[in-house]
Amino acid sequence: MTTPYQQPGAAMGAYTSPIPVRAAHLGDALASEWTKIRSVRSTMWTLGVMILLMLVVGLGIAALVAAADANGEMGNEPVLGLGVFGALIGCICVITLGSLTVTSEFGTGMIRTTLTACPSRSRVLTAKSLVFFGLAFVTTLVTTAFVALCQVAILDGREPATEEWLLSTVGSSLFIALLGLASLGMGAVIRHSAGTITVMLGIMLMPLVAGFFMLGSAALSDVSEFLLGYSIPAQLIGVYGEAAGSGPAGWASVLVMLGVAGVSLGSAFVVINRRDV
Incomplete structure (x- = not known):
């Protein structure tokens, strides 16, 4: 006698599943990572706080400038450049979420279950990075676009050019999302939430602080100029069109951050395939 799922001729006790069996692929890993990132509270809190702060800071500064510019002295000043203040604060939230996307699984031990279900560690890291x-990019893009539209409506400045619109929305969103991606790669290397966030905040702020302290030294003037020009806040300001000293500006700042994210993720791929969990 055969069971309903036992094929004729099969050995006694053998079982054939009625569910089709196929090889797993990247789409399965993407679906899994999307389920994770939308299910945890850290995603809602970090992105929610980011949106709130960018709206409050961006619109608040626009309102203050409008009140102080009662005589219409803005003239031909670029209006969209004011969005950089909210974007700088948004960077901290995206850094935090990027770190937690990886490190939270190491902290809870969930990474063992993930790698059991998907033994390909490179596929897991690729799926996490893409999701x-x-x-991060879509959320930041929607927020920066809304803030930019409101700032143009509130302030009586010149009409921004197409390039300025693209840089203040798409460019800044790419920059911030890539910074978060660098944080994700660093999290895969360090595997500790607090440690990763601390290191990334240090990378973001220390060059700027060190550059300011070196301003009084003639011997360190070149080093100070480099640190101030290539610090992450200065590069984000450059995305909005205002280069800091010899630092990059515009899309060049986005390319620099793309290189930083590439180095961080490349290190993560090497490390995650060479050591145990």
Whole structure:
């Protein structure tokens, strides 16, 4: 006698599943990572706080400038450049989420279950990176676009050019999402939430602080100029069109951050395939 799922001729006790069996692929890993990132509270809190702060800071500064510019002295000043203040604060939230996307699984031990279900560690890291980058970019893009539209409506400045619109929305969103991606890669290397966030905040702020302290030294003037020009806040300001000293500006700042994210993720791929969990 055969069981309903036992094929004729099969050995006694053998079982054939009625569910089709196929090889797993990147799409399965993407679906899994999307389920994770939208299910945890850290995603809602970090992105929610980021949106709130960018709206409050961006619109608040626009309102203050409008009140102080009662005589219409803005003239031909670029209006969209004011969005950099909210974007700088948004960077901290995206850094935090990028770190937690990886390190939270190491902290809870969930990474063992993930790698059991998907033994390909490179596929897991690729899926995490794609899902996080897409979510961070879209969320930041919608927020920066809304803030930019409101700032133009509030302030009586010149009409921004197409390039300025693209840089203040798409460019800044790419920059911030890539910074979060660099944080994700650093999290895969360090595997500790607090440690990763601390290191990334240090990378973001220390060159700027060190550059300011070196301003009084003639011997260190070149080093100070380099640190101030290539610090992450200065590069984000450059995305909005105002280069800091010899630092990059415009799309060049986005390319620099792309290189930083590439180095961080490249290190993560090497490390995650060479050591145990």
